[in-house]
Amino acid sequence: MPDSDSPDEETGFFFHHVAIIGIGLIGSSVALALRVNGFEGPISIADRNGEALREATELGLGTSYHTSAAKAVSGADMVFLCVPVGAMGATARAIAPALSKTAIVTDTGSVKGSVARAVSAAIPDKSRFVPGHPIAGSEQSGPRAGWATLFRHRWCILTPTEHTDPAATDVVAAMWRAMGANVEIMDIEHHDLVLSITSHLPHLIAYNIVRTAYDMETVTEQDVIKFSAGGFRDFTRIAASDPTMWRDVFLNNKTAVIETLGRFMEDLAMLQRAIRWGDGEQLFDTFQRTRNIRLSIIEAGQETAAPDFGRPRF
Amino acid sequence: MPDSDSPDEETGFFFHHVAIIGIGLIGSSVALALRVNGFEGPISIADRNGEALREATELGLGTSYHTSAAKAVSGADMVFLCVPVGAMGATARAIAPALSKTAIVTDTGSVKGSVARAVSAAIPDKSRFVPGHPIAGSEQSGPRAGWATLFRHRWCILTPTEHTDPAATDVVAAMWRAMGANVEIMDIEHHDLVLSITSHLPHLIAYNIVRTAYDMETVTEQDVIKFSAGGFRDFTRIAASDPTMWRDVFLNNKTAVIETLGRFMEDLAMLQRAIRWGDGEQLFDTFQRTRNIRLSIIEAGQETAAPDFGRPRF
Numbered sequence: 001m002p003d004s005d006s007p008d009e010e011t012g013f014f015f016h017h018v019a020i021i022g023i024g025l026i027g028s029s030v031a032l033a034l035r036v037n038g039f040e041g042p043i044s045i046a047d048r049n050g051e052a053l054r055e056a057t058e059l060g061l062g063t064s065y066h067t068s069a070a071k072a073v074s075g076a077d078m079v080f081l082c083v084p085v086g087a088m089g090a091t092a093r094a095i096a097p098a099l100s101k102t103a104i105v106t107d108t109g110s111v112k113g114s115v116a117r118a119v120s121a122a123i124p125d126k127s128r129f130v131p132g133h134p135i136a137g138s139e140q141s142g143p144r145a146g147w148a149t150l151f152r153h154r155w156c157i158l159t160p161t162e163h164t165d166p167a168a169t170d171v172v173a174a175m176w177r178a179m180g181a182n183v184e185i186m187d188i189e190h191h192d193l194v195l196s197i198t199s200h201l202p203h204l205i206a207y208n209i210v211r212t213a214y215d216m217e218t219v220t221e222q223d224v225i226k227f228s229a230g231g232f233r234d235f236t237r238i239a240a241s242d243p244t245m246w247r248d249v250f251l252n253n254k255t256a257v258i259e260t261l262g263r264f265m266e267d268l269a270m271l272q273r274a275i276r277w278g279d280g281e282q283l284f285d286t287f288q289r290t291r292n293i294r295l296s297i298i299e300a301g302q303e304t305a306a307p308d309f310g311r312p313r314f
Numbered sequence: 315m316p317d318s319d320s321p322d323e324e325t326g327f328f329f330h331h332v333a334i335i336g337i338g339l340i341g342s343s344v345a346l347a348l349r350v351n352g353f354e355g356p357i358s359i360a361d362r363n364g365e366a367l368r369e370a371t372e373l374g375l376g377t378s379y380h381t382s383a384a385k386a387v388s389g390a391d392m393v394f395l396c397v398p399v400g401a402m403g404a405t406a407r408a409i410a411p412a413l414s415k416t417a418i419v420t421d422t423g424s425v426k427g428s429v430a431r432a433v434s435a436a437i438p439d440k441s442r443f444v445p446g447h448p449i450a451g452s453e454q455s456g457p458r459a460g461w462a463t464l465f466r467h468r469w470c471i472l473t474p475t476e477h478t479d480p481a482a483t484d485v486v487a488a489m490w491r492a493m494g495a496n497v498e499i500m501d502i503e504h505h506d507l508v509l510s511i512t513s514h515l516p517h518l519i520a521y522n523i524v525r526t527a528y529d530m531e532t533v534t535e536q537d538v539i540k541f542s543a544g545g546f547r548d549f550t551r552i553a554a555s556d557p558t559m560w561r562d563v564f565l566n567n568k569t570a571v572i573e574t575l576g577r578f579m580e581d582l583a584m585l586q587r588a589i590r591w592g593d594g595e596q597l598f599d600t601f602q603r604t605r606n607i608r609l610s611i612i613e614a615g616q617e618t619a620a621p622d623f624g625r626p627r628f
C-alpha cells in the first residue's frame with residue numbers, strides 16, 4: 001500500500017489516540033474538529049471540573065472521561081493541554097509520569113513563553129513538546145461553547161522551542177491543517193509580542209472601558225445598556241470573556257503587555273491633548289489612517305464585511 | 315372624518331413635506347424609513363457633495379435634489395439636519411432665510427450641546443428646533459450605506475432646549491416612533507455625558523489601538539491582519555468610521571470626553587499596576603464584574619447573542 005493511501009495521509013492525523021486535558025471552549029472544539037475531519041481513534045478527556053466533564057459526556061465529545069489527567073494520557077500518542085495558561089505547568093507535571101514515550105504534547109494557551117518554559121521543564125522528553133495557539137475563540141466558555149468549525153480559515157501559530165523535534169512540529173501542523181486551520185510557525189517571543197497587541201491589549205481595554213462605565217456616578221447602568229449601540233456594545237463582547245483565562249494571560253505575558261500598553265497610553269495621551277487644544281487636523285489624520293487596516297482584515301478572510309457584524313436587521 | 319382616520323394619525327407623520335440636508339448614511343436611512351413606514355409627501359434632499367446627490371437621485375431617495383440647502387427647505391414643514399456636527403451651525407444659517415414659519419427643524423448630530431447652541435442661534439424661531447440623536451449607525455458613510463430599518467428597536471434621544479415648544483417635540487417623537495425607534499427625552503448635558511462613555515470614548519479608543527498597532531516597529535501590518543481574530547478585529551470596525559464625523563464629535567464634546575477619558579486612563583493605570591506587580595486577584599475581580607453588563611445589553615435587544623456576532627461559520 002503506497003503511503004498516500006494510508007488513512008493518516010488521507011486525514012492528516014498521524015496519531016492514533018488523543019488525550020484532551022481541559023474540556024472547555026477550546027478543548028471541546030478540538031474534540032469536535034478531530035471527529036468531523038475524520039479522526040476515528042479514541043479521544044480521552046480529562047477535566048478537574050466535574051460539571052464540565054459531565055457535559056462533555058452528555059455531548060459525546062470523547063470515548064472516555066477522567067478526573068485524573070494522568071489517567072487520560074495513558075496510552076495516548078497526541079496530548080492536548082487546553083487548560084488556562086497558569087495551569088499548564090501543574091497539568092504537565094501531573095501527566096508527566098503517565099506519558100507514553102512516543103506521545104507528542106501540544107497546547108492551546110494564549111501565551112507561549114511561560115507555557116513553553118513550564119511544560120518543557122515538566123515533561124520527560126522536551127523534544128516532543130510543540131507549543132501552539134489557535135487564533136480563534138469566543139467569549140463563551142465550557143464544553144457546550146465549542147464548535148467543530150471554530151478553527152476553519154483561522155490561523156494556528158506553532159512556536160517550537162529550541163528542543164522541539166521538527167518531526168513533531170510537522171505532525172501537529174498537519175493536524176491543525178486537517179482541522180481547517182492555516183498554520184504559521186513563529187518565534188515564541190514574537191508570538192507573545194504580536195498577540196499582546198492583537199488580542200491581549202484589546203481584551204484589557206474592553207474590560208477597562210466597561211468598568212469605567214460602571215463606575216460613573218452620574219451615568220446609570222440603564223443609560224449604558226440602552227445606548228450601547230453607539231459603539232460600547234462592540235467592547236462588551238470580549239469583556240464577557242472568562243476572567244480566569246484572562247487573568248492568567250496578563251500574569252504570564254507581563255513584559256509584552258506592559259510594553260504595548262505603554263505605547264497605547266502614550267498615543268491616547270496625544271489624542272487627549274489634541275482634543276483639549278482643539279487640534280482637528282491631528283484628530284482627522286489619525287482617524288484617516290485606520291480605515292484601510294479593516295479592509296485588509298476583511299480581504300484576509302479574518303472578518304466579515306456584513307454591516308453591523310451581521311447583527312439581525314429587524 | 316374623525317381624527318383617528320386621518321393619514322397623520324395612522325402613520326405618525328404629522329407633517330407634509332420633508333427636507334433632508336446631508337444625504338449620508340443617516341440622511342438616506344431617514345429618507346428610506348419615512349417611505350417604508352408610510353410617509354407619502356415630498357422629500358427634498360440637499361447635499362454639498364455632488365456625487366452623494368447623484369447617488370441619492372439614482373437610488374430615488376427623494377422627490378427633488380438640490381445643491382442649495384435653502385432651496386431644499388423651501389415649502390418643507392419638517393427639516394432634518396444630517397450633516398456632521400461641525401457643519402450644523404453653518405447649515406442652519408444657510409437655511410434660516412428660506413425656512414417656512416411652521417417648519418419644525420430637527421437634527422441627528424452625535425453631540426447635542428454645541429449643536430443646540432449653534433442651530434438655536436441661527437434659525438428665526440428657536441421654539442421650533444428639536445435636537446435629536448438616533449443611537450444607531452454603522453462605520454459606513456454616504457447615501458448607499460443607509461437602510462430603512464436602521465432605527466428599528468434602537469433608541470432615539472431627543473434633547474429639547476429651554477426654548478423648544480413641547481408640541482414640536484411631540485411631532486418629532488411621533489415620527490421617530492413611526493420609524494420604529496424608541497424615544498427617550500433627555501437633558502442636553504446628560505446626553506453628552508452618557509454618549510461620551512457609550513459611543514465617543516469607544517470610538518477614540520478603537521482609533522487609538524489601531525494606530526498603536528500600526529506604529530509597532532517589530533510587528534508587521536501582516537501580523538496584525540492575520541492574527542486579528544484574537545480580539546483586535548472587533549475594534550477595527552468602529553475605527554473605520556468617517557474621520558470628519560468623528561473629528562467633529564471630539565471637537566464638540568470636549569468637556570465630557572476629556573472627563574470620561576481621564577477616568578478611563580486612571581482605571582487603565584490601575585490595571586497596568588496590577589499586571590506589573592502580578593496582582594491576579596485584582597485582575598480577576600475587575601474581569602469578573604464586566605460579564606453581566608453584556609447579558610443585560612442582549613436582554614435589552616441592543617445586541618445579538620449569536621456567537622461571534624453572527625460572523626459566518628465556514
Ligand SMILES: NC(=O)c1ccc[n+]([C@@H]2O[C@H](COP(=O)([O-])OP(=O)(O)OC[C@H]3O[C@@H](n4cnc5c(N)ncnc54)[C@H](OP(=O)(O)O)[C@@H]3O)[C@@H](O)[C@H]2O)c1
Pocket residue numbers: 021022023024025026027046047048049052069082083084085087090091108109110111133134135136137138139140141142143242244245
Ligand atoms: N477562549 C478563547 O477564545 C481562546 C482562544 C485561543 C486559546 N485559548 C486558550 O485555550 C486554553 C483553554 O481556554 P478555554 O477558552 O477553552 O477555557 P474554558 O472554556 O474556561 O475551559 C478551561 C477548562 O479547563 C479546566 N481547568 C482549569 N484548570 C485546570 C486544571 N488545573 N486541570 C484540569 N482542568 C483545568 C477548567 O475547569 P474549571 O471550570 O474548574 O476552571 C475548564 O473546564 C487557555 O489556555 C486559553 O488561553 C482560548
Ligand SMILES: NC(=O)c1ccc[n+]([C@@H]2O[C@H](COP(=O)([O-])OP(=O)(O)OC[C@H]3O[C@@H](n4cnc5c(N)ncnc54)[C@H](OP(=O)(O)O)[C@@H]3O)[C@@H](O)[C@H]2O)c1
Pocket residue numbers: 335336337338339340341360361362363366383396397398399401404405422423424425447448449450451452453454455456457556558559
Ligand atoms: N454614522 C453614524 O453611525 C451616526 C449615528 C448617529 C448619528 N450620526 C450623526 O448624523 C450626522 C450625519 O452622519 P452620517 O453618518 O450620515 O455622515 P455621512 O454618511 O458622512 O454623510 C454626511 C453628508 O453630509 C454632507 N455634508 C457635510 N458638510 C455639509 C454641509 N456643510 N452642507 C451640506 N452637506 C454637508 C457630506 O458631504 P461631504 O462628503 O462633501 O462631506 C455627506 O454627504 C452626523 O452629525 C453624525 O454625527 C451618525
